[in-house]
Amino acid sequence: MAELNGRPVDMAELSALALTNYGHFTTLRVEDGRVRGLALHLDRLDRDCRALFGAELDPDRVRALLRRLAPADGTATMRVTVFDPALDIGRPDRAGDPRILVTRRPASSGPLPPLRVRSVRYEREAPEIKSVGLFGALRQRRAARQAGFDDALFVGADGLVSEGVTWNIGFLGGEGDGDGTVVWPQAPCLPGVTMRLLMAAREHRVAPVAAADVGSSRAAFATNAAIGVRAVTAVDRTEFPAHHPAVDLLRETYAALPGDLL
Numbered sequence: 553m554a555e556l557n558g559r560p561v562d563m564a565e566l567s568a569l570a571l572t573n574y575g576h577f578t579t580l581r582v583e584d585g586r587v588r589g590l591a592l593h594l595d596r597l598d599r600d601c602r603a604l605f606g607a608e609l610d611p612d613r614v615r616a617l618l619r620r621l622a623p624a625d626g627t628a629t630m631r632v633t634v635f636d637p638a639l640d641i642g643r644p645d646r647a648g649d650p651r652i653l654v655t656r657r658p659a660s661s662g663p664l665p666p667l668r669v670r671s672v673r674y675e676r677e678a679p680e681i682k683s684v685g686l687f688g689a690l691r692q693r694r695a696a697r698q699a700g701f702d703d704a705l706f707v708g709a710d711g712l713v714s715e716g717v718t719w720n721i722g723f724l725g726g727e728g729d730g731d732g733t734v735v736w737p738q739a740p741c742l743p744g745v746t747m748r749l750l751m752a753a754r755e756h757r758v759a760p761v762a763a764a765d766v767g768s769s770r771a772a773f774a775t776n777a778a779i780g781v782r783a784v785t786a787v788d789r790t791e792f793p794a795h796h797p798a799v800d801l802l803r804e805t806y807a808a809l810p811g812d813l814l
Contacts, residue, residue, distance in 0.1 A: 553621050553656040556637075561653060568637040569653070574644060575635030575684045576600040578745075580618070581659055581777050583627045586811025589745040589777070590615075593632075596745070600681050601634055605650045609634065617654050619814050627659040629778050633684060659778070663803070666783040666794050667774055669716065670701040671763050675708050679715070679740045693717045705787060706741075713761045714739035716774055720747040721784065723761060724798045725770035732798040735769070737761040746775040746806065753805050763787075771796035780806050 554561050569575060578593045587593065594611040601609040614632060622630060633653040640646060672692050677685065689704075696704040705721060706714045714737060715721065723735045734756040736747065750756075766772070772784035772792050781803040785794050 554653065555617065555621060556653050557651050558617055558620060565637040565651075568639060569633070569635045569684070572635075572639050572641050572644075573685050573687070574604070574639055574647065575633055575650070576604055576682055577631055577633040577684055578682055579629060579631045579777050581627065581780075582618075582622045582630055582814065583811060584625050585622060585814055587814060588806070588809050588811045589749050590812035590814070592745045592748055593777075596682065597632060597634060600683075601650055603681055604683075605634075605636065605648055607648055607650055609650070609652075614652060615814055617652055621654050621656045622814055623656075627661070628656050629659040630657075631655045635684070664779055664782050666785040667702045668786040669703045669705040669784060669788075670696040670699055671705045671707050671713070671766075671788050672696070673709065674704070674706045675714065675740060676706070676742075679742055682742055689717045701786075707763045708739055711762050711764065712739045713737045713763055713766065715741035719774040719776040719779065719782075720744045721772060721774055722747070722750075722756075722802075723766070723769035723772050724796065732801070733757065734798075734802070735759055735761065744776050746777055746780065749809055750775065750781075750802060750806060753809065754802065766790050771799050773799050773802065775806075 578597055580587045580593055598609045601607055634650045636647040636650050674692050692704040704717050708714055736758045738758045738760045766787050767790040774782045774784055783799050785792050
């Protein structure tokens with residue numbers, strides 16, 4: 553299901569998005585009309601809209617457009633994509649009339665299996681923006697999966713872990729920490745909504761995590777709005793347990809967070 557500014561989207565408008573690949577988005581999990589971290593999603597949409605288009609985005613309008621496609625009950629994954637169908641690839645400086653594309657798809661049910669990830673030297677362009685420009689990141693995911701892993705974990709030129717393809721990563725119980733201490737990598741990345749909600753709910757620290765030192769952690773996990781908290785059982789040849797009490801507690805903490813009404 554898809555609507556652009558509250559009406560059916562036509563092929564020409566979608567073609568503009570596909571051919572220019574310029575815009576930004578956020579992905580939300582809607583459960584019985586509620587969204588965890590809704591204000592954070594809306595704030596990020598507005599911030600990225602200013603950065604890419606120099607325009608403000610009305611949060612109340614975004615909510616109204618989401619409500620049109622959101623299920624009255626049950627769970628769905630929804631995405632808000634902001635782009636300008638009139639963007640001229642030769643004169644992108646004239647883009648300034650962004651539209652709001654809302655799409656809906658079925659949400660995953662039940663806990664997802666753990667991830668096995670391959671580290672790769674890669675940094676997204678403008679990592680602080682959740683942009684639609686996913687070519688490089690998806691290329692790394694494809695290569696990782698072809699090599700027998702589930703996904704890719706990005707490492708900067710400085711050897712520090714940053715983020716996954718479409719998710720953040722956290723570690724538990726590094727050197728000098730207690731078994732349940734959450735460590736979020738300090739590196740250029742997109743601070744995801746799920747990560748920010750967990751940071752507000754649980755004690756943590758943000759520190760550089762060298763890829764070479766990942767093995768000093770006791771467990772690892774991935775987060776984003778679609779998956780919540782998902783165990784990571786391997787980074788390259790470093791193995792982590794599929795079940796760890798602290799990861800289970802993080803998952804329960806996130807699930808217990810109240811959602812905001814659309």
